[in-house]
Amino acid sequence: MIEIKVPELAESITEGTIAEWTKKEGESIEKGETIAELETDKVNVEIKSEHSGVIQEFLFQPGDNVEVGQVIAMLGEAGAASAPVAKEPVQETTAPVQEKVAEPAKAEVTVVDKNSTSRKAVASPAARKKARELGIDLNEVSYRDPMGRVRVEGVEAHKQSLEAKKAQSVESKPAAVAKAPVQQDDRVERIKMSRRRQTIAKRLVEAQHNAAMLTTFNEVDMTAVMDVRNRRKDAFFKKNGVKLGFMSFFTKAVIGALKSFPFVNAEIQGDEILLKKYYDIGVAVSTDDGLVVPVVRNADGLSFAGIEKEIGALSEKARTNKLSLNDLQGGTFTITNGGIFGSLYSTPILNSPQVGILGMHTIQRRPVVVDKNDTVEVRPMMYLALSYDHRIIDGKDAVQFLVKVKQLLEDPEDLLLEG
Incomplete structure (x- = not known):
């Protein structure tokens, strides 16, 4: 048999x-064929068979947890069949059978040690009968006559003693609380x-317990970004084969701000701060199975088109459950966009061990005061939220980081130069 292991x-x-x-x-x-999905x-991982054969048995069912190296299935060799075991024919014999003459049984002699506690108790026939009826071990009966023999009175006294001890034990125990039977309710569905989802829940709780998480807010006027997109989107798509979205602008703005405030691109390891001088930006993607955060590697070295292509490819892999472990590992800072679902205002939770995460929100046209003439105009506005780990990021730096992101987005020329 061949073992299939995790x-x-x-x-x-x-x-x-x-x-x-x-x-x-x-x-x-x-x-090389896939036998199971883990x-x-x-991520979900396909387990491939390292041998050819016939599947004899699955040792686990869907939903069971298994560990790396554990045997989960058994294979038989291809083409092999278990041959039935041939039984040897019973040969008849014509030889005369000699009858053995039974020897008289020898009396079995038992030597009893008088000092042994396991010797058989001496009891009258009536006492033995009574003990059998009451289920009493004669060796446990301490009530004996002067000759050491157990009598009927001793068996009965021992029985009464046992019942008294049992009653006392029951009285000393607290009354058991009867559990109410679990009632089935057709209006409720229980889903494992x-x-x-368990990992997401665990990590979110850990992030709140292990970090001194605070959030600061600001708003950005998206007029300039939307103007650039409207003017350049056709030429951009024709040249690069990908749409010019908002994520490339925000990724570039975040990188520019991270270069000005490097502690937002850091990590805490014990009593040390690990400053990361590279920019692997995680982009939160919602899937049917929950939120995943694939990483755009070396985003500072990518053009707007390169960022859009990479985010598009990672999002497609996430939706089709094709992300690899390498796509998810690492990351120095995360961007999450609740605005695509209509969120106006929210507080993102840190993606540990990162110390900063930027939350984007829906674009809403609101009246704002324009500085040049103190006039009120209707502008496309977006609230931004920066959640940060206050253990290494001061409030002043967090606020200034978010202001820097705002400035770069409201002046795309600076964004192109600094991003």
Whole structure:
């Protein structure tokens, strides 16, 4: 038999949940074919067979948790069949059977040690009968006559003693609280959380418990960005084959602000601060299974088109469940856009161990005072939120970081120069 084991996944992943078997017991499988899909904390992983053969048995069911290195299925060699065991024919014999003459049984002599506590108790026939009726071990009866023999009175006294002790034990125990039977309600559906949803919940709670998280807010006038998009979107798409979206502007603005405030691009390790001089920007993507944060690597070295292409590719992989572990690992800062769902104002939670996350929101046309003439105009406005770890980022730096993002977005020329 050939064992199918959970392969090594990544240094931080030690277990997963079997999402589904892609084959059935009794089916043939070729080397390299997928036998199961494993749901881990971050991504779904296909487990491929390293051998060809016939699937003999699945050792786990979908929904079961398994660990790296654990045997989850058994294969038989291809084409092999278990041959029935041939029984040898019973040969008849014509030889005469000699009857053995039974020897008289020898009396079995038992030597009893008078000092042994395990010797058989001496009791009258009536006492033995009574003990059998009451289920009493004669060796436990302490009521004996002067000759050491157990009599009927002793058996009965021992029985009464046992019942008294039992009653006393019951009285000393608190009355058991009867559990109310669980009533089924057709109006309620009980659904087990997926491993990814459990991990999201766990990490969000850990982020709030382990970091001194605060949030500062500002708003940005999106007039200039929207004007650039409207003027350049056709030429941009024709040249690059991708639409010019808002995310490239925000990614560039964030990178410009991170270069001015490097502690927002840091990480706490023990009693040390790890300043990261590279810019791997995580972009939160919502999927049916929950929120994932794939990472745009070396975003500061990418053009607007490069950022849009990378975000588009990662988003598509997230929606089709094709993200790899490498797509999700690392990241120095995260951007999340609740505005695509209509959120006007929210507080994003840190993506640990990062110390900063920017929340974008929906664009809403509101009346604002324009500086040049103190006139009121209707402008496309967006609220921004920066959640940060106050352990290493002071409030002043957090506010100025967000102001820097605002300035770069409201003046795209500076964004192009500094981003």
